[in-house]
Amino acid sequence: xxxxxxxxxxxxxxxxxxxxxxxxxxxxxxxxxxxxxxxxxxxxxxxxxxxxxxxxxxxxxxxxxxxxxxxxxxxxxxxxxxxxxxxxxxxxxxxxxxxxxxxxxxxxxxxxxxxxxxxxxxxxxxxxxxxxxxxxxxxxxxxxxxxxxxxxxxxxxxxxxxxxxxxxxxxxxxxxxxxxxxxxxxxxxxxxxxxxxxxxxxxxxxxxxxxxxxxxxxxxxxxxxxxxxxxxxxxxxxxxxxxxxxxxxxxxxxxxxxxxxxxxxxxxxxxxxxxxxxxxxxxxxxxxxxxxxxxxxxxxxxxxxxxxxxxxxxxxx
Amino acid sequence: xxxxxxxxxxxxxxxxxxxxxxxxxxxxxxxxxxxxxxxxxxxxxxxxxxxxxxxxxxxxxxxxxxxxxxxxxxxxxxxxxxxxxxxxxxxxxxxxxxxxxxxxxxxxxxxxxxxxxxxxxxxxxxxxxxxxxxxxxxxxxxxxxxxxxxxxxxxxxxxxxxxxxxxxxxxxxxxxxxxxxxxxxxxxxxxxxxxxxxxxxxxxxxxxxxxxxxxxxxxxxxxxxxxxxxxxxxxxxxxxxxxxxxxxxxxxxxxxxxxxxxxxxxxxxxxxxxxxxxxxxxxxxxxxxxxxxxxxxxxxxxxxxxxxxxxxxxxxxxxxxxxxxxxxxxxxxxxxxxxxxxxxxxxxx
Numbered sequence: 001x002x003x004x005x006x007x008x009x010x011x012x013x014x015x016x017x018x019x020x021x022x023x024x025x026x027x028x029x030x031x032x033x034x035x036x037x038x039x040x041x042x043x044x045x046x047x048x049x050x051x052x053x054x055x056x057x058x059x060x061x062x063x064x065x066x067x068x069x070x071x072x073x074x075x076x077x078x079x080x081x082x083x084x085x086x087x088x089x090x091x092x093x094x095x096x097x098x099x100x101x102x103x104x105x106x107x108x109x110x111x112x113x114x115x116x117x118x119x120x121x122x123x124x125x126x127x128x129x130x131x132x133x134x135x136x137x138x139x140x141x142x143x144x145x146x147x148x149x150x151x152x153x154x155x156x157x158x159x160x161x162x163x164x165x166x167x168x169x170x171x172x173x174x175x176x177x178x179x180x181x182x183x184x185x186x187x188x189x190x191x192x193x194x195x196x197x198x199x200x201x202x203x204x205x206x207x208x209x210x211x212x213x214x215x216x217x218x219x220x221x222x223x224x225x226x227x228x229x230x231x232x233x234x235x236x237x238x239x240x241x242x243x244x245x246x247x248x249x250x251x252x253x254x255x256x257x258x259x260x261x262x263x264x265x266x267x268x269x270x271x272x273x274x275x276x277x278x279x280x281x282x283x284x285x286x287x288x289x290x291x292x293x294x295x296x297x298x299x300x301x302x303x304x305x306x307x308x309x310x311x312x313x314x315x316x317x
Numbered sequence: 318x319x320x321x322x323x324x325x326x327x328x329x330x331x332x333x334x335x336x337x338x339x340x341x342x343x344x345x346x347x348x349x350x351x352x353x354x355x356x357x358x359x360x361x362x363x364x365x366x367x368x369x370x371x372x373x374x375x376x377x378x379x380x381x382x383x384x385x386x387x388x389x390x391x392x393x394x395x396x397x398x399x400x401x402x403x404x405x406x407x408x409x410x411x412x413x414x415x416x417x418x419x420x421x422x423x424x425x426x427x428x429x430x431x432x433x434x435x436x437x438x439x440x441x442x443x444x445x446x447x448x449x450x451x452x453x454x455x456x457x458x459x460x461x462x463x464x465x466x467x468x469x470x471x472x473x474x475x476x477x478x479x480x481x482x483x484x485x486x487x488x489x490x491x492x493x494x495x496x497x498x499x500x501x502x503x504x505x506x507x508x509x510x511x512x513x514x515x516x517x518x519x520x521x522x523x524x525x526x527x528x529x530x531x532x533x534x535x536x537x538x539x540x541x542x543x544x545x546x547x548x549x550x551x552x553x554x555x556x557x558x559x560x561x562x563x564x565x566x567x568x569x570x571x572x573x574x575x576x577x578x579x580x581x582x583x584x585x586x587x588x589x590x591x592x593x594x595x596x597x598x599x600x601x602x603x604x605x606x607x608x609x610x611x612x613x614x615x616x617x618x619x620x621x622x623x624x625x626x627x628x629x630x631x632x633x634x635x636x637x638x639x640x641x642x643x644x645x646x647x648x649x650x651x652x653x654x655x656x657x658x659x660x661x662x663x664x665x666x
Binding site: 011014015018019022023026027130134137138140141142143145146149150152153157247248249250251252253255256259260270271274275282285286289290293294297 | 364485488489491492493494495496497498500501502504505590594597598601602603604617621624625628631632635638639642643646647650
């Protein structure tokens with residue numbers, strides 16, 4: 001186990017380092033043209049541009065710029081181009097909104113996915129199974145922001161059930177939930193579909209396994225067999241998936257949903273920075289998003305290895 | 318190699334290995350290849366066929382966009398009619414009202430689904446946008462599949478340092494959340510364009526989002542392909558080919574690649590849906606197709622600010638997008654089921 005842990009951590013460190021270099025290159029080097037030109041404004045004189053280049057260090061070699069940027073990111077001193085505001089403190093302010101959104105959505109998709117997947121798996125082949133499968137595919141095929149707009153249209157403008165936008169802090173729990181119900185569902189429907197399909201397949205497989213038949217044969221109740229023998233085995237892929245998916249949503253569809261529902265979270269911040277071609281916030285958010293995925297998947301791998309000795313021996317995923 | 322009696326050497330693949338299809342003996346099954354069997358299974362999956370044809374219908378409609386624009390709507394996708402007044406059932410209505418609200422669906426040949434804020438015919442833009450979205454989806458899928466197949470083949474076949482190098486590179490791309498990487502690349506390329514040797518992509522080109530979408534999905538396809546190649550390379554027919562002195566390239570192309578077709582076909586369908594959705598998301602955030610070019614994503618993003626007064630501007634492209642993706646997703650699932658040899662075959666039909 002010790003050797004596996006060491007190898008996995010070393011490879012995570014290599015990936016993290018490469019990710020940071022790549023992210024930096026994507027933003028600082030790939031775009032043709034000098035960022036100083038954009039920063040100096042439209043009527044800049046060559047002297048202005050040179051001053052901006054000097055102030056931001058654009059005239060230094062790329063690796064110096066990289067080290068300087070990383071130092072600023074990790075000491076929390078990086079500021080945005082657009083308003084010269086500290087990026088990290090802005091992120092800290094936005095984090096509770098994004099965390100409420102993503103964790104709430106994860107609860108929704110886990111509960112719904114397990115209920116739907118279990119129901120479909122137990123009725124495999126029947127009309128209930130087919131209906132659920134088509135619904136799952138509908139969820140997988142509809143982009144989250146489309147679902148968001150349809151929900152706003154139906155529930156806010158037609159029926160006036162939920163507010164269409166905005167965020168209320170946790171100090172007002174009812175208002176908080178009221179404002180987040182539609183964003184949660186918009187975000188969760190895709191993953192509900194995926195999880196229900198995964199769980200359904202897993203339940204169908206497990207139901208035909210020997211240990212389930214044995215449990216039934218020795219006279220255990222159907223309910224007990226389902227909970228202790230079927231669900232327990234079938235849930236393993238779901239649980240390991242959800243950690244990764246939460247990280248992916250943080251750096252993915254949460255951005256779009258925050259824009260749709262006008263939630264003042266990290267995603268909205270990223271979107272505004274993208275619109276203004278403001279590189280530092282996008283760089284930091286991309287970097288942290290990628291870090292989250294690497295760290296979550298490393299933890300998942302280590303947990304897996306702790307549970308299953310075969311993985312440790314081969315190093316396979 | 319005639320493992321399955323067809324003389325093609327193609328062996329269907331199921332999870333965890335390779336094997337012959339489990340086919341109940343029947344008068345029609347003898348000497349029928351696995352792909353023929355798969356087709357037979359697919360032919361009886363009416364759900365998959367229905368949704369597959371739904372997707373085809375959307376494709377055909379979008380391909381006919383110029384015909385619709387010319388002979389039915391009598392306007393182009395970028396023609397503005399802001400000041401025009403329409404005569405609908407005896408009433409005259411502004412295409413765009415003085416308060417800036419565009420006309421809703423008229424259900425007539427002109428402005429069938431209404432107009433957008435610039436007085437452009439929404440139905441025409443929807444179909445032209447569909448062409449862009451579908452084209453980007455198809456090309457991005459091609460990029461993903463070709464790159465992933467090559468990388469997966471090389472990594473799985475040669476193993477060793479080639480595998481380590483490719484797998485680590487895939488790990489790195491995989492580490493980025495798909496949307497963030499696509500947005501990051503989209504933003505940086507959309508602002509500056511890119512030049513790789515002789516290929517010059519300007520910032521407004523639709524090849525920028527195509528390339529971005531194609532690349533971010535490579536690890537999701539390359540990893541399973543590599544896994545299958547790892548299993549296939551240990552099979553007897555590969556060893557036999559090697560014993561005959563067949564070159565590595567030839568073994569990969571004519572022995573292993575044909576056995577990957579099932580997997581690749583399924584991924585093509587899945588990736589098509591994924592790519593279309595990612596295009597919409599990217600364009601929605603302004604990092605994909607650049608206006609005034611229409612795509613489902615740009616239409617959604619243009620409609621969003623007017624959502625309260627003109628919801629159909631958002632709902633129409635949303636509906637078409639969902640129908641297309643649903644169609645290709647369910648058809649793809651049907652394909653997967655048909656190609657899975659463990660699925661029960663109704664022989665003799």
